[in-house]
Amino acid sequence: xxxxxxxxxxxxxxxxxxxxxxxxxxxxxxxxxxxxxxxxxxxxxxxxxxxxxxxxxxxxxxxxxxxxxxxxxxxxxxxxxxxxxxxxxxxxxxxxxxxxxxxxxxxxxxxxxxxxxxxxxxxxxxxxxxxxxxxxxxxxxxxxxxxxxxxxxxxxxxxxxxxxxxxxxxxxxxxxxxxxxxxxxxxxxxxxxxxxxxxxxxxxxxxxxxxxxxxxxxxxxxxxxxxxxxxxxxxxxxxxxxxxxxxxxxxxxxxxxx
Amino acid sequence: xxxxxxxxxxxxxxxxxxxxxxxxxxxxxxxxxxxxxxxxxxxxxxxxxxxxxxxxxxxxxxxxxxxxxxxxxxxxxxxxxxxxxxxxxxxxxxxxxxxxxxxxxxxxxxxxxxxxxxxxxxxxxxxxxxxxxxxxxxxxxxxxxxxxxxxxxxxxxxxxxxxxxxxxxxxxxxxxxxxxxxxxxxxxxxxxxxxxxxxxxxxxxxxxxxxxxxxxxxxxxxxxxxxxxxxxxxxxxxxxxxxxxxxxxxxxxxxxxxxxxxxxxxxxxxxxxxxxxxxxxxxxxxxxxxxxxxxxxxxxxxxxxxxxxxxxxxxxxxxxxxxxxxxxxxxxxxxxxxxxxxxxxxxxxxxxxxxxxxxxxxxxxxxxxxxxxxxxxxxxxxxxxxxxxxxxxxxxxxxxxxxxxxxxxxxxxxxxxxxxxxxxxxxxxxxxxxxxxxxxxxxxxxxxxxxxxxxxxxxxxxxxxxxxxxxxxxxxxxxxxxx
Numbered sequence: 001x002x003x004x005x006x007x008x009x010x011x012x013x014x015x016x017x018x019x020x021x022x023x024x025x026x027x028x029x030x031x032x033x034x035x036x037x038x039x040x041x042x043x044x045x046x047x048x049x050x051x052x053x054x055x056x057x058x059x060x061x062x063x064x065x066x067x068x069x070x071x072x073x074x075x076x077x078x079x080x081x082x083x084x085x086x087x088x089x090x091x092x093x094x095x096x097x098x099x100x101x102x103x104x105x106x107x108x109x110x111x112x113x114x115x116x117x118x119x120x121x122x123x124x125x126x127x128x129x130x131x132x133x134x135x136x137x138x139x140x141x142x143x144x145x146x147x148x149x150x151x152x153x154x155x156x157x158x159x160x161x162x163x164x165x166x167x168x169x170x171x172x173x174x175x176x177x178x179x180x181x182x183x184x185x186x187x188x189x190x191x192x193x194x195x196x197x198x199x200x201x202x203x204x205x206x207x208x209x210x211x212x213x214x215x216x217x218x219x220x221x222x223x224x225x226x227x228x229x230x231x232x233x234x235x236x237x238x239x240x241x242x243x244x245x246x247x248x249x250x251x252x253x254x255x256x257x258x
Numbered sequence: 259x260x261x262x263x264x265x266x267x268x269x270x271x272x273x274x275x276x277x278x279x280x281x282x283x284x285x286x287x288x289x290x291x292x293x294x295x296x297x298x299x300x301x302x303x304x305x306x307x308x309x310x311x312x313x314x315x316x317x318x319x320x321x322x323x324x325x326x327x328x329x330x331x332x333x334x335x336x337x338x339x340x341x342x343x344x345x346x347x348x349x350x351x352x353x354x355x356x357x358x359x360x361x362x363x364x365x366x367x368x369x370x371x372x373x374x375x376x377x378x379x380x381x382x383x384x385x386x387x388x389x390x391x392x393x394x395x396x397x398x399x400x401x402x403x404x405x406x407x408x409x410x411x412x413x414x415x416x417x418x419x420x421x422x423x424x425x426x427x428x429x430x431x432x433x434x435x436x437x438x439x440x441x442x443x444x445x446x447x448x449x450x451x452x453x454x455x456x457x458x459x460x461x462x463x464x465x466x467x468x469x470x471x472x473x474x475x476x477x478x479x480x481x482x483x484x485x486x487x488x489x490x491x492x493x494x495x496x497x498x499x500x501x502x503x504x505x506x507x508x509x510x511x512x513x514x515x516x517x518x519x520x521x522x523x524x525x526x527x528x529x530x531x532x533x534x535x536x537x538x539x540x541x542x543x544x545x546x547x548x549x550x551x552x553x554x555x556x557x558x559x560x561x562x563x564x565x566x567x568x569x570x571x572x573x574x575x576x577x578x579x580x581x582x583x584x585x586x587x588x589x590x591x592x593x594x595x596x597x598x599x600x601x602x603x604x605x606x607x608x609x610x611x612x613x614x615x616x617x618x619x620x621x622x623x624x625x626x627x628x629x630x631x632x633x634x635x636x637x638x639x640x641x642x643x644x645x646x647x648x649x650x651x652x653x654x655x656x657x658x659x660x661x662x663x664x665x666x667x668x669x670x671x672x673x674x675x676x677x678x679x680x681x682x683x684x685x686x687x688x689x690x691x692x693x694x695x696x697x698x699x700x701x702x703x704x705x706x707x708x709x710x711x712x713x714x715x716x717x718x719x720x721x722x723x724x725x726x727x728x729x730x731x732x733x734x735x736x737x738x739x740x741x
Binding site for chain 1: 394404411413415416591
């Protein structure tokens with residue numbers, strides 16, 4: 001790796017690949033530093049002048065999307081053989097999430113993606129809780145999740161493809177769902193939160209750290225009005241307020257000043 | 259936002275028209291070089307009467323396979339699907355001609371932006387369902403490398419239609435059809451309504467139908483911008499003033515003489531000048547919205563004795579509709595769907611700040627004059643507010659912030675769209691007349707017209723009830739749930 005004049009390293013081979021992967025994270029917001037900006041500009045220049053580069057990037061984008069589609073394919077055919085709970089649990093476990101059947105322990109896949117096959121025997125045991133954090137579930141994949149009719153707790157933290165359309169599909173779980181967490185989902189906005197009013201049994205809702213919500217404090221108030229029996233967690237009402245001039249933040253390393 | 263981007267889009271579309279750039283694209287400042295060369299020639303040979311390289315960059319191309327008249331959401335949707343479904347990449351040249359690049363009177367931008375599946379015709383329901391899935395996956399359909407992903411600002415809050423006693427039976431049968439087609443709609447009694455939405459006054463309501471999924475409202479400008487930035491289509495700003503047709507007389511099987519016309523040239527006139535460009539074309543698509551009847555008349559549709567096929571005009575005319583925005587601090591909360599009252603008045607939330615927008619379709623005899631887009635505020639006071647205040651008591655105190663008016667491309671025959679070719683003018687295809695639900699059906703209709711052109715028949719959704727023939731045959735395809 002050669003060193004540039006101002007001491008920043010110029011990676012000559014790696015940038016193209018990192019650049020394409022960065023662009024294809026459709027939901028992610030990347031803070032561009034000096035290096036990445038140069039890579040972006042070079043990539044844009046090449047894209048505008050060569051059909052080959054444009055076609056290659058288009059192809060890579062399509063491939064990323066078809067990978068997500070493959071992960072969210074339908075597992076409902078497993079329902080007649082193993083029952084809806086096992087089918088839904090299998091989908092979650094394959095995605096990398098964790099499930100908890102009633103009166104049993106949490107089943108999690110290990111770092112290689114393997115999980116114990118004991119849940120295939122739990123035909124009649126309903127799934128109580130699902131932890132689908134960081135999973136690539138999207139709108140089609142919810143077909144499989146909605147097989148779990150008696151789900152009580154659902155965690156969709158930091159799921160990159162869960163958006164407002166997905167939230168409008170959660171109403172079939174209204175009778176049983178008591179806990180829902182959407183913290184850190186980049187595509188969920190206040191418009192999707194409006195369709196959570198069907199979930200009247202919800203007791204705990206976590207809507208912290210939602211970058212797409214335009215006004216977090218006001219949204220929290222409106223959601224609390226909409227779901228009077230629910231404890232809405234996540235946003236401090238002082239979020240939208242600025243610090244006074246005497247109280248500057250101590251650490252200057254943080255990229256976004258409070 | 260769209261106004262900044264539009265000139266950029268125009269420039270990219272017409273790039274290959276300039277001489278020399280067809281081959282390469284390496285000369286990055288061709289315009290500057292051309293004007294320098296012209297100046298040099300003028301200085302060397304002063305007094306040359308003719309321009310050496312006349313600048314025709316603002317004119318449309320001289321040949322185009324398909325000319326789409328009208329650059330609103332329907333026209334752009336047809337152009338998009340033609341490019342998607344063509345067999346060879348770059349195999350078809352599509353030119354979209356739009357008279358007003360600011361879209362100041364276009365129905366698309368002035369629309370409320372709602373999408374719902376609660377129709378009575380199965381074809382309308384299927385079109386709406388497909389459009390919902392198009393909008394949901396809009397970043398897969400309209401992805402452009404280097405551009406940020408599109409954010410439609412979709413509110414999935416659904417539609418709530420209220421019915422009085424006399425309409426309740428019709429609503430029940432409609433909901434049955436909708437459920438059969440796959441729409442997620444449920445019926446609610448007045449008690450359930452009061453439970454779910456405590457701010458509603460259910461006096462006079464016998465039944466309500468509530469759409470749970472795939473229904474709501476979105477930003478139509480974003481869809482328009484997304485369709486425009488998808489490359490491959492030429493845009494031109496101009497007005498279509500003339501069609502040059504050639505006719506052929508043929509005998510039908512019943513030994514009748516019939517004159518079939520085909521358009522082979524379109525004259526596009528530039529703004530603020532008499533300059534026009536004749537564009538040779540193979541197919542013309544009429545997606546001119548509220549002004550489709552004028553375009554059809556230019557092609558000779560309707561010129562003939564009344565009662566015959568030649569004399570059947572396109573029954574689409576502009577109808578003015580008002581939309582009012584008001585502020586009501588104690589109004590319904592975040593969960594409010596788009597509520598359509600028994601009286602025809604409708605409203606929905608707008609944003610987080612207790613703003614609402616809505617309106618009402620006037621009765622036939624109260625139709626406002628469509629000559630301009632001036633807003634009549636008395637209409638709100640007398641015809642809209644009383645019904646809203648009756649249905650939602652919180653709306654008794656409200657303050658109107660702003661209002662605007664837009665055109666419906668109203669089909670006076672049966673309030674449903676006209677899709678498909680004309681029987682006599684063989685290469686003119688219609689995609690117009692949707693009477694207020696054009697935006698929500700645009701992706702589906704665009705695909706249907708593209709299939710009709712490329713394959714010869716409707717492949718995915720069969721829109722034969724929407725063909726032009728029905729105006730001559732007198733068969734109405736009536737849609738009952740129009741707002």
